[in-house]
Amino acid sequence: MSEIKKEWNFTLPVNFLKYEAYLSEMNKKGWKLKKKTWMYLHYFEKCEAGNYKYEMEVFEKPITKEEELSLISLYHDFGYELIFQGGLQFFFRKKIEENEAPEESVRELNEKWTRMKAVYKVYSFSFTMALFYLSQILFHFLTSTNSLLLTIEIVFFVLSSPFLIAIFHGYISYLKMDKRFREKYK
């Protein structure tokens, strides 16, 4: 059985430039992505250290088995192997030869961000919902006279806070990436 390492990393896939670089860096150290959970926890499997280029694909809606095979086959043609699929995210990697510089053109990066942006625009909606939820909680804190109800609300708020933080983090990352592309890559 291969060795597994758990690692928390707070870079979100929406920041795909940094995220793919992080996965490549781990592979350089001899750790290949095995799976990831939505709450920042990554599982890496011990592998031969080497230079690999990572590519991530995300979809807005579930794709059919046939589309999935077509995607994997296309990536395979380009020399990539699928290393992990979680929900609507697919992670591929490709061995990079020592002298090969895996540079992507600005055009390619822009096209990738256009695809990613369509998927991660969901953060805008989640952010609006989270703000609405927070305003409701705050209103109840200020107006409620029932101590039992107030306690329940505080417990509920504490329990939901990791999700709220994740939503805010996601939305900020999304805005930062969008700004970066508007200023640097356009």
Added chain:
Amino acid sequence: MQDNIKKIYSPMTESAFYILLCLKKPNHGYGIVQQTKELTEGEIIISPGTMYGTLSKMEKDGLIQFVKEQETRKIYIITELGEKVLEKEMNRIIRLYANVREVIRNERD
């Protein structure tokens, strides 16, 4: 509907243009990349992500159609609508080129 599609694809990204151009004959994703690389002398290399995304979108918009599957590769060909969109884009490029030439010629004279 067709007019709307024509507007969406004009102006076209370089990747989309070469994908449509290479699908004048039946071809698959990787074949398109190879042909594009040859046509542009290696200047344009389409990534698998862009290829998959563009092929899916073009198929959905009716610009290309699935022909058959060869091993695990999907073969596509341009449709009549795709031809019209490509022609519109080619005319736009020809006009651009003609305008640039005229301006440069006038500057020289």
